[in-house]
Amino acid sequence: MKTRFSFLLLLSILIASCGGNSGSDTTLDKASSPKEVAPPPRRQCSRGRKIFRTYCITCHGIDGKLGLNGAKDLSISILTTEERTLQVTKGKGLMTPFEGILNADQIQQVVEYTESMIAK
Ligand code: HEC
Known part of the structure; x- marks a missing residue:
């Protein structure tokens, strides 16, 4: 439980900090689908x-x-x-x-x- 939460937290921080890509909702949806985890x-x-x-x-x-x-x-x-x-x-x-x-x-x-x- 805890690990999974930190992973998601880390992932969203990383996505946010690289490239200034807005529209985080769609990015997050993609990332949490089983096929595309953590590019x-x-x-x-x-x-x-x-x-x-x-x-x-x-x-x-x-x-x-x-x-x-x-x-x-x-x-x-x-x-x-x-x-x-x-x-x-x-x-x-x-x-x-x-x-x-x-x-x-x-x-x-x-x-x-x-x-x-x-x-x-
Ligand atoms: C204290 C100063 C210092 C720090 C801090 C430092 N470097 Fe260097 N770096 C040098 C010096 C001096 C050279 C040249 C060494 C030589 O060829 O004699 C160099 C060369 C390089 C080269 C080779 C470039 C070439 O074409 O020869 C790379 C790659 C490099 N550093 C990467 C890094 C990275 C990555 C970091 C951080 C993790 C870093 N350096 C931190 C001083 C530093």
């Missing part, structure tokens, strides 16, 4: 952004371009997902190793978020 891309989008804003903007800036403490401009990074994951996990140069701070799931989400910053 993963949306979830990662907002959670990755939140993690980035908490832990990464001090050096990388809100748009990834700040470059403080020798940080690289994330909007032009050519690193692969594996390389990013490794660098966020183990750190490099002045960049903090995040393995004791974020779990593997959170690292994956924040890495996906950094990939969404690449100028297209």
Whole structure:
């Protein structure tokens, strides 16, 4: 009971925080139908952004371009997902190793978020 309630609560917060999509009634109806539960891309989008804003903007800036403490401009990074994951996990140069701070799931989400910053 309790878990289910927190899940729904979390879901609606996540939906609300990513993309400013109004018409929450229809979104909620869809989400609670058995076929379409918690669409993963949306979830990662907002959670990755939140993690980035908490832990990464001090050096990388809100748009990834700040470059403080020798940080690289994330909007032009050519690193692969594996390389990013490794660098966020183990750190490099002045960049903090995040393995004791974020779990593997959170690292994956924040890495996906950094990939969404690449100028297209
Ligand atoms: C203390 C400052 C600092 C913080 C906080 C920080 N970084 Fe970095 N970041 C750096 C530095 C410095 C580099 C460049 C390291 C090098 O190549 O020598 C870097 C490089 C990177 C790169 C590789 C870019 C490239 O193309 O080489 C990624 C990806 C990255 N950071 C992601 C993150 C993420 C995600 C977070 C938050 C979880 C984060 N960083 C937090 C300083 C920081």
